[in-house]
Structure formats: structure tokens, C-alpha cells
Amino acid sequence: MPPRMPPWKKTLLTAALAAAVAHAAPASAEVDIPVLVPVTGFLALEGTSQRNGAVLAIRHAADRLRVRSEVIDTGTSPEGAVTALERASGRGKPLAVAASMLGTQMLAMLPLAEEYGIPLVTVSGTASITERGNPWVFRFFPGDEVTKTAHARYVVEELGRRRPAVIYQTTAYGQSGQAHLRDAFAKLGVDPVFEEGVDPGIRDMLPVLTKAMAASPDVLVLHLHSGPTALFVRQAAASAAGIPIVAGSAMHQPSTAALLEPAELKGVCAETSASPVSGGSPEIEKFTADYRSSFNTDPDAFALGQYDGIAMVLDAAAKGAATPEDIRDVLSQTTYKGLAMTYRSDGKGNMARSATIVCYDGASRIPAVAKRYEAVAGQ
Amino acid sequence: MILAQLMVNGIALGAAYALVALGFVLVLNATGAVNFAQGDLVMAGGFLAVALAGFIPDAPGFVLLPLVMALMALLGIAVSATAYLPLRNRPPVGVFISTIAVGIILQNGATVLFGPEPKAAAPLFGGGAFTIAGLQVPTQSIAVIATAALLIAGQYWLFTHTQLGRRLRATAQDPGMARACGIPVTSMIALTFALGAALAGAAGLLLSNQFFVTPSAGSGLILKAYIAVTIGGWGSLPGAVIGALLIAAFEVVVSYTLSYTAATAALYLALLAILAVRPQGLFGEASRRRA
Numbered sequence: 098m099p100p101r102m103p104p105w106k107k108t109l110l111t112a113a114l115a116a117a118v119a120h121a122a123p124a125s126a127e128v129d130i131p132v133l134v135p136v137t138g139f140l141a142l143e144g145t146s147q148r149n150g151a152v153l154a155i156r157h158a159a160d161r162l163r164v165r166s167e168v169i170d171t172g173t174s175p176e177g178a179v180t181a182l183e184r185a186s187g188r189g190k191p192l193a194v195a196a197s198m199l200g201t202q203m204l205a206m207l208p209l210a211e212e213y214g215i216p217l218v219t220v221s222g223t224a225s226i227t228e229r230g231n232p233w234v235f236r237f238f239p240g241d242e243v244t245k246t247a248h249a250r251y252v253v254e255e256l257g258r259r260r261p262a263v264i265y266q267t268t269a270y271g272q273s274g275q276a277h278l279r280d281a282f283a284k285l286g287v288d289p290v291f292e293e294g295v296d297p298g299i300r301d302m303l304p305v306l307t308k309a310m311a312a313s314p315d316v317l318v319l320h321l322h323s324g325p326t327a328l329f330v331r332q333a334a335a336s337a338a339g340i341p342i343v344a345g346s347a348m349h350q351p352s353t354a355a356l357l358e359p360a361e362l363k364g365v366c367a368e369t370s371a372s373p374v375s376g377g378s379p380e381i382e383k384f385t386a387d388y389r390s391s392f393n394t395d396p397d398a399f400a401l402g403q404y405d406g407i408a409m410v411l412d413a414a415a416k417g418a419a420t421p422e423d424i425r426d427v428l429s430q431t432t433y434k435g436l437a438m439t440y441r442s443d444g445k446g447n448m449a450r451s452a453t454i455v456c457y458d459g460a461s462r463i464p465a466v467a468k469r470y471e472a473v474a475g476q
Numbered sequence: 477m478i479l480a481q482l483m484v485n486g487i488a489l490g491a492a493y494a495l496v497a498l499g500f501v502l503v504l505n506a507t508g509a510v511n512f513a514q515g516d517l518v519m520a521g522g523f524l525a526v527a528l529a530g531f532i533p534d535a536p537g538f539v540l541l542p543l544v545m546a547l548m549a550l551l552g553i554a555v556s557a558t559a560y561l562p563l564r565n566r567p568p569v570g571v572f573i574s575t576i577a578v579g580i581i582l583q584n585g586a587t588v589l590f591g592p593e594p595k596a597a598a599p600l601f602g603g604g605a606f607t608i609a610g611l612q613v614p615t616q617s618i619a620v621i622a623t624a625a626l627l628i629a630g631q632y633w634l635f636t637h638t639q640l641g642r643r644l645r646a647t648a649q650d651p652g653m654a655r656a657c658g659i660p661v662t663s664m665i666a667l668t669f670a671l672g673a674a675l676a677g678a679a680g681l682l683l684s685n686q687f688f689v690t691p692s693a694g695s696g697l698i699l700k701a702y703i704a705v706t707i708g709g710w711g712s713l714p715g716a717v718i719g720a721l722l723i724a725a726f727e728v729v730v731s732y733t734l735s736y737t738a739a740t741a742a743l744y745l746a747l748l749a750i751l752a753v754r755p756q757g758l759f760g761e762a763s764r765r766r767a
Contacts, residue, residue, distance in 0.1 A: 137584050139692040141592030267737060295736050298696040300687040301485050304732035307478055324594045324688050335605070335614070352593035356688055394591065 127163040128414045130155060130407060131185035132195040133206075138173035140199050142323060142352060143399050147220060149392045150403030151195035153384075156391070157408070159415040171197045175205035182206050186213050193218050193410045193424050195403060198238075200226060200269065207231045216425045218406040220399050224273060227445040235428045237406035237440060238399065239370050239449040239473070241277040244346060245320075247452035247470040248368040249281035252316055252343050255454075255468055262291035262314035264305055264329065266321050271295075274320035274345060290314050297322055302332040310338060319344040327356040334361035341366065349455055351395035354462040363459025366467060370398045371437035372455045374463050381436050398437070402449065405435030438471075480611050482729050488617035488686075490724030491624030495679035496697055497704040497716035498631065499672035505648035505711050506668035507560060509571035515698030516579035517555075517673050521548050521680025522689030523586050525597035537600035537681055541623070544681050545674040552673025556666045564665075579694060586691040597684040620682045627678055628717060631671070635713075644668060703743070707750055709760025718758060722746075 132151045135144035148168055155164045169185060171178040178197050185191055186209075193216040196206060200223025207226065210217045210233045219226070220238035227236055252258050261282065265275040271294060282289060291312035293305055306329065309317060317333065317340060319326055326347045333342060334357075341364050347353055348367035351374055373385045373396040384404065388396040413427040428448070432441045440448040451471050455464035496518050503511040521544055528540050559574035600619035605612050635641035646654040647664035655661045679697075680689065700723050707722055708715020723743065731739035750758065 136592070137587055137691075141587050141691060142594075145592050293735055296740060299727060299731070299736055300683075301489055301728045303482060303485055304728060305736065307482075307732060324690060327594065328687065335612075356594055356596055394593075 127165060128192045128411075129165045129189055130193055130195065130410065131181075131191050132166060132168040133171050133178065133181040133185060134168070134195060134197050135173050135177075135199055135202070136168070136170045140173055142350075143198055144171075146350075146397050146400040147195065147198055147403045149388065149394075149396070150220075150400035151407045153388055153391060153400075154404045154407035154411060157387075158411045162411060162415055164411070171199075171202055173199060173202070175201050178202035179205050179209060182209050182213075182215075186215060190421060191215055192414060192418075192421055193407075195219070195407055196234075197221065198399065203234070207234060210234065214421050214425075216410070216421055216428060218403070218410060218428075220402040220406070222270070222273075227447050230445075232429065232446070233425060234446045235406065235442065235448055236446055237409075237435075237448050238402040239452050240447060241273050243450055243470075243473040244368050244370070244452045245274055245277035246281045246284075246473050247454065247468075248318070248320075248343060248345070249278055249285055249287070250470065251366070251368070251454045251468055252318060253282070253285045253287055256316060256341060256343070258316035258341070259287050260290045260313065260315040261287065261318045262309040262312055262316070263289045263293075263318045264309060264321065265292070265294055265319070266325065267294035267296050268322070270322070271320055278318065278320060289318070295321065295325060297325060299325070300328065302329045303336070305329075306332050306336060306338065310336075314340065316340055317342045319348070321345060321347060323347040323350055323353045324356075327353050330365055331357055331361055334363075343367070343454070346370070346398060349464060350397040351462070352397075354457070354464070357462070359457070359461050360459055362457035362462065364457075366454055366456040367464065369453055369455060370449055370451065371401050371453055372398065372464055372466065373401050373436075375455055375466055377466060378436070384436055401437045405433075405437055405440065406448070408435060409433040409440060477610060478732075479729070481613075482732055484611070484613055484617055486724045486728035487721065488614075488620045489728060490721035491621045492679050492682045493697075493700055493704060493720035493724055494717040495624055495627060495675045495682070497701045497708070497720045498628065498713060499675035499679070500698075500701040501705055501711060501713055501716045502668050502672045502675070504705070506644070506665050507564070507571070509560065509568050510575070510702075511555075511669075511672065512572060512575040512698060513555060513559070513578040513582065513694075514672065514676055514701055515694030515696065516582040517548065517551070517676035517694070518680040518683065518697050519586060519689055519691065519694040520551065520582050521673075521677030522597060522684030522693070523590050523595065523680075523691075524548065524677060525681040525684060526590065526595045526689070529598050535598065536602060537598045537685060538619075538623070540598060541600070541678060541681055544677045548677030548680075549670035549674040551677075552669040552671070553666050555673065556669035560665070560669065561662065579698075583691045583694065590691070592691060594688040594690045595684065596688050597681055599685045600682070614686075616686055620686075623678070623682060627675065631675070631713075640667075644671075703747060705757075707747055707757055709757030712757065712759035715757055715759030 134147040155166050158164045169181040171181045196217035196219040198221040203221045203226045217234045265271040291309045344367040346369045349369035429442045438451040454468040456467040457464050500514045524544050559578045563570040599616045605614045643659045651661050704719030708719035726739050726743040
């Protein structure tokens with residue numbers, strides 16, 4: 098392991114880099130930022146959000162930048178992602194890549210990105226992608242260690258509930274979330290009264306809801322994909338469960354809420370990194386309006402995270418970062434105030450450490466921000 | 477009481493699965509080939525119901541159902557014309573691949589046309605639930621059971637009481653002899669694809685209200701249809717229905733007593749046990765090989 102750089106030296110280096118970059122800004126530079134995301138297959142919903150966020154950031158690029166970008170569908174296989182990266186790098190050296198949010202695809206792309214020296218800018222939540230010592234990966238979405246900590250803290254500290262029933266997906270996504278939820282609850286001195294995994298193909302949620310309610314929980318904690326989240330919330334409303342539901346980030350997605358009646362959403366909250374449709378600042382409202390007019394749909398946190406990530410790359414390029422190495426250095430050493438939050442790498446490429454809890458009032462499908470958790474991983 | 481509630485849910489789910497499995501078996505019997513696009517045809521039916529609801533706002537599902545089935549029947553004929561008939565004299569693996577390709581095209585077509593978001597179709601007769609002896613029964617569940625039962629009965633009547641049904645059965649049993657008897661085998665095969673796709677469309681409409689539909693939903697359904705047909709007996713129509721109901725029972729009732737994961741494992745163990753005791757499946761014919 099290389100020796101750690103003293104903080105004063107790091108600050109000096111960052112300042113020097115920023116100054117060099119600022120002075121080197123060319124009048125009109127062409128940059129290549131391919132968008133390699135899954136827009137078909139089981140992750141098409143989230144992948145499309147990613148693509149839209151990246152594309153919108155490129156459209157919003159500074160006038161002095163000429164951005165060349167191609168969207169390549171990675172599908173959902175690791176080889177599809179590797180082929181897409183090969184294809185993108187075969188026609189030149191991209192400044193950075195908007196890379197798939199699917200963890201298995203990211204893991205396959207990492208060695209290639211290191212070999213070619215291309216920064217991968219992603220919103221993948223898979224913890225291991227930033228645990229391999231690869232300096233070319235940057236995650237603009239909080240990982241489970243952040244979101245699940247906020248999730249558990251909201252349940253215990255804000256709602257005052259100490260008997261959670263945890264229902265999670267049996268996929269890698271679900272199991273990672275469940276493991277982090279269990280750790281987070283344990284740190285808060287809470288032991289879930291019920292835990293069960295649900296296969297994504299399961300349609301009827303009555304069995305698991307009935308079993309969960311039999312354990313006398315005081316809150317239902319979900320970590321499910323979009324469709325199963327909607328199915329569970331609908332079943333809980335039909336069964337008049339009568340206790341709050343604090344769901345995973347899938348619930349905040351406008352497409353999930355669209356499947357439910359507003360009344361079915363009453364008492365339902367969700368963790369997320371951000372909720373663009375909830376507003377909060379003129380910049381976010383402008384982003385949401387632009388997104389809607391461009392793609393005829395509502396943005397979610399994945400779109401906003403990817404937008405911020407590519408916007409940070411473009412900001413660096415506009416200030417003169419001309420090579421992938423420059424971009425890597427800027428992403429790994431500087432702070433960027435995005436729309437969703439302020440991003441700064443933790444040294445491993447984890448740029449996002451804030452999480453938000455949003456709640457529905459039962460009258461509309463637009464959630465309101467209930468609680469914001471900043472710098473969660475550092476606590 | 478909860479067990480009765482789960483039984484109602486399980487029968488409703490199983491009834492919709494039965495339509496998927498029946499469509500699968502029809503094509504299997506008529507062509508001897510597995511139609512791997514059957515699950516994606518169900519997905520297409522779900523999205524078609526969503527799209528038609530856009531053209532006929534506030535129309536209940538039972539109004540859309542005949543339209544969906546008719547349009548899906550046309551799609552079935554198109555599938556037979558492009559993915560089966562040109563390959564009918566080639567090794568069966570060619571049809572396997574071509575139907576897989578059709579499924580991928582349908583998936584990606586749905587993504588392009590409707591977007592990747594889950595969608596819900598209109599309920600058959602409206603939402604809500606009614607109470608019978610303290611049991612909360614969703615209107616949609618009863619409507620699904622009744623509609624599926626009607627369609628299955630209609631198919632039984634078609635096959636056993638009509639000349640067309642006899643021709644379809646003759647084609648399924650021995651295409652060569654059927655052709656020698658003057659039956660237009662190619663048309664019968666195209667009609668079988670149409671029937672299978674129409675049933676898939678009906679299943680898509682029934683499933684997509686309660687359980688939503690996404691472009692990738694078909695891959696899970698084809699697996700269920702395959703298991704249902706294997707349990708029931710390769711090529712058996714009543715077997716497909718029983719197999720589908722059994723899968724739903726494991727999914728809803730057994731998962732209540734065990735866990736979802738354990739129920740899935742138990743389903744596959746049951747499948748292995750059935751195959752060990754009756755390799756031809758519950759209703760299969762031991763002496764015949766259909767595919």
C-alpha cells in the first residue's frame with residue numbers, strides 16, 4: 098500500500114492542479130464522453146434514468162466545450178459492458194465514461210478502465226466497485242453503507258420505532274441492503290422482529306405481509322425493487338396494515354409512485370439520495386423542468402446523480418482538464434457542489450455521502466423531504 | 477381465514493398462469509417445438525392492454541379483453557409466419573432460437589414503445605373488494621378466475637365440439653396424416669399460434685392490472701409455463717392447468733408457511749419427485765414423445 102500523502106501536501110497539490118487547469122483552459126475543446134448504460138433488460142428503468150441524466154448534463158455543457166457523445170446499450174451482461182467500453186475506446190481516448198449502474202458490469206469494466214486509463218463515472222450502488230483500489234472509478238450515488246444508515250436512523254430516531262420488520266429482495270441488491278440495514282439497526286440497539294427475502298418474480302405479497310404482521314412489528318422496512326415495492330405497498334394498504342412503511346430508494350422513483358393511488362401512499366416514506374420532483378432549490382426545479390421537456394418523464398435520484406457526475410467532469414473540462422488523467426485527478430481531489438449534494442471523494446471514489454428521507458402525504462404522488470442526512474459515512 | 481384468503485389469491489394467480497401454460501402447450505402440440513416467446517407474448521398482451529386503454533379511456537378490462545385477444549392472435553400468426561414456418565423442416569433447435577429471437581424483439585420493442593417503467597392495465601370490472609363470510613375478496617381476483625375459467629372452457633369446447641377443433645387436434649397428433657386427409661396443416665399451425673398468442677394476451681391483461689407489466693416480465697413467465705407443462709405432462713392441456721395452479725399454490729400458500737425461498741426450493745423438489753415417480757408428468761402419456 099503506498100504511503101498516505103500528508104493533508105497539507107494534498108491541499109497544495111489540489112490548489113496547484115486547479116490553478117494549472119484554470120490557466121490551461123482552451124477556447125474551444127472537443128471532449129468525448131460515451132454513455133455506456135443498460136437501456137434494455139431488467140435494469141432498463143434505472144439505466145434509462147442514467148442515460149437521461151448524462152445526456153442532459155452534456156446538453157448543459159459550457160458553450161466553449163464541444164462534447165462528442167454516443168449512447169451504447171450495455172444490456173445486462175458483463176461482456177456487453179466490456180464490449181461497449183472496448184468500442185467506445187476504440188475510436189479515440191474518451192475523457193470519461195458514464196458507466197453502467199449494474200455492479201456486475203462495473204466489476205467487469207474496472208480492469209479495462211485501469212488498463213486504458215479512462216475514468217468511469219457511475220451511480221452503481223454495489224459496494225465492491227470502490228473497494229478494489231481502482232483509481233478510475235467514481236460513484237455519484239451513496240452506497241448502501243450511507244443510505245441504509247439513514248434508513249435505519251430515520252426509523253429509530255425520527256419515528257421512534259424499535260420493532261422493524263425487514264422485507265428485502267433476494268437479489269444481490271437486496272441482500273446487500275439487508276446486510277447493511279441489519280448492521281445499522283444493530284448500531285442503534287435495535288433487532289428486527291422479522292426478516293425475509295422475496296424473489297423479484299413473486300407477485301403476491303400477502304404471504305410475506307401476513308407473516309411480517311404476525312411478528313407484531315411497529316414499522317415495515319422495505320428494500321425491494323420498483324415493481325415489488327409497489328406491490329407490497331398496495332397490499333399493505335389493502336390489508337390496512339396500520340403501521341408506517343419506510344421503503345428503499347425504489348419507492349422514491351416517480352414511476353413506482355405512478356403505479357399506486359395517492360391514498361395507498363399515505364404513511365409511506367423512502368430513502369434516497371435526492372428527490373428531484375420534490376424540488377428544494379431553483380436549480381433542481383430547473384433540472385426537473387428541463388428533464389421533463391427533454392424526456393417526457395420525471396427524473397429520479399439516479400438521473401440526478403449521473404447528471405451531477407457528468408457535470409463535474411464537464412466543469413473540469415471547461416476549466417482545462419484535457420486528459421483522462423486530469424479528470425481523474427480533479428474527481429479524486431476536488432470538491433464539487435452538484436444539484437443533489439456536495440461531492441468529494443473519500444479516497445476510494447465514493448463521491449456521495451448524503452441521504453434523504455422523503456414521505457408521501459396520501460394526497461399526491463410527489464413526496465416531501467422529511468429528513469436530510471449529511472456526511473453519513475463519516476459518523 | 478387467512479388461509480382461505482391466500483387460496484383465493486393463489487387460484488386467481490394460478491388461473492392466469494394456466495392461460496400462459498395453455499398457450500405454450502397448444503403450440504408445443506401443433507409443432508413439436510417449444511415457443512420460448514410465449515412469456516414475452518404475455519408481456520406484449522399486457523402492454524397492448526395498457527396502450528388500448530389510452531385509446532379508449534375509462535374502458536374496463538372486459539371491454540379491452542376481446543380487442544387484446546384479437547390483436548394478439550394476429551401477432552401469433554405473424555410469429556408463426558416468421559419464426560416457425562420457414563424453419564419447420566429444419567432441426568427443432570432452429571425454432572428454439574427463432575422464438576428466443578422473437579422474445580428479445582418483443583422485449584426491446586416494448587422498451588422502445590412504452591419505456592422501461594412498470595405499467596398497470598385497467599381492472600376487468602373495477603377495483604375494490606367485497607366481503608364473503610368475513611373474507612376480503614378483491615373483485616379483480618374473482619374476475620380473473622371467472623375469465624380464465626371461461627377461456628379454458630371455451631378452448632375445451634373448441635377442441636372437442638367443433639370441426640375446427642378436430643382439425644387442430646388432428647394436426648397436433650399427426651401432421652402428415654392430417655395433410656393426407658386434406659386438412660390444411662399450415663393454416664392449422666398458424667391458427668394454433670394465433671390461439672396461443674390470444675391466450676397469452678388474455679393472461680397479460682389479467683396479470684398486468686394487479687401485478688404490473690414491464691418489458692422484461694416475460695422471462696419469468698416462460699419458466700413458469702415450462703415447469704407447469706413439465707409437471708402436468710408434456711403436451712397435456714389439463715396437465716398444464718393443474719401444473720399452473722400448483723405453481724401458484726407454492727408461490728402463495730406454501731410460501732406463507734415456509735419462506736419464499738423455501739417455497740421455491742420445495743416447488744423444484746416436488747417437480748423432481750413427480751418426474752421420478754411419473755416421468756411423463758401427472759397427465760402425460762407414457763408411450764408418446766411429443767417434443
